[in-house]
Amino acid sequence: MTDTALLAASPLDFASRLIACESVTPATGSVFACLEAMLEPLGFAVTRFVCGEAPDGPVENLHAIRRPAGDPGRHFAFAGHLDVVPPGLGWASDPFEPQVRGDLLHGRGAVDMKGSIASFVAAVADIPREAGTISLIITGDEEGPAIYGTRALIDLMQAQGHVPDLCLVGEPTSVARLGDMVKIGRRGSVNMWIRVAGQQGHVAYPHLADNPIPKLVAILSEIERITLDTGTDWFQPSNIEITDLAVGNPAHNVIPAAAEARISIRFNDLHSGASLTELISSVAEAMGGTVEAKISGEAFLTPPGELSAMIVDAIRAETGLEAELSTTGGTSDARFLSRICPVVEFGLCNATMHKLDEAVAIADLDALARIYRRVVLGALVGTS
């Protein structure tokens, strides 16, 4: 494709090309080459690198940056991922063969999130280089363990002095219509395994054994009584959910040697994974249990400000909708990026993400490109 053709390329063209590169998590190779081939003619310097080892790697990542010749000005970054979840069986068409049917583009990743990457590339294609610094932070591992993805990209940006001033994450945040929801934070998530050891024995001789089950039940009932908080201006109350209770005792006449339960906590920015682990450990240990915790992600909040206001204004201008600022949903890589600069998430409608026959409205790809363009221009030169 020539440079002129690229400037005229639509988000639909870009999205179709990306969908055609199969990239079940962790993504490598061709899908990155495809994006690189779109960005280089637009003047971006592209760095691709592979990071990590099994079992959570290796992972391929891409950083692209375009700076003005002189003063770098402000630096606006777009973050996203090229990996997709496995398609599953039963699609109406090949999930890795982009297909337009009616007003929709079908294919795995259409909304999560090759479509929004395509819209961003189209959005910046004709923004002049002198406007300011623009970068793309793209990982091949967001849907997987996410150990060597965005975190490695942050290390690279810090080492090269390319930390952005503002970052937009293109996850599919819209619900019923493009532009109805923008995310300014996410809850954190931690899973914990609570174990109680006892002493195995015959049920007819309980004095010779030590049954761990009543102790575990007492610990869980104490945990059930905990109110972590009542929510904040931007977050719903944190919640502890008991997700498993297992003894695995096949015999009716044996007091088991151990019992285990699992809890899952979704928490707001009043807590951290470590503070919650300490709290639950203190309850469990006082009653004879032990706790092992795995923190999936910390909570973060970018308080409403310049970036969210620019996005809300751009959405209003292009769609007439008044976007809701929300912190709902699962974790995303914005949790890592929020450590280096203000981060807001906005993208396509999420109704079909991770599902069979994932599809995006072509009109939404175009509208998203126009919204992104307004946001980037607003951030870089103060006009949209």
Ligand SMILES: [Zn+2]
């Ligand atoms: Zn995603």
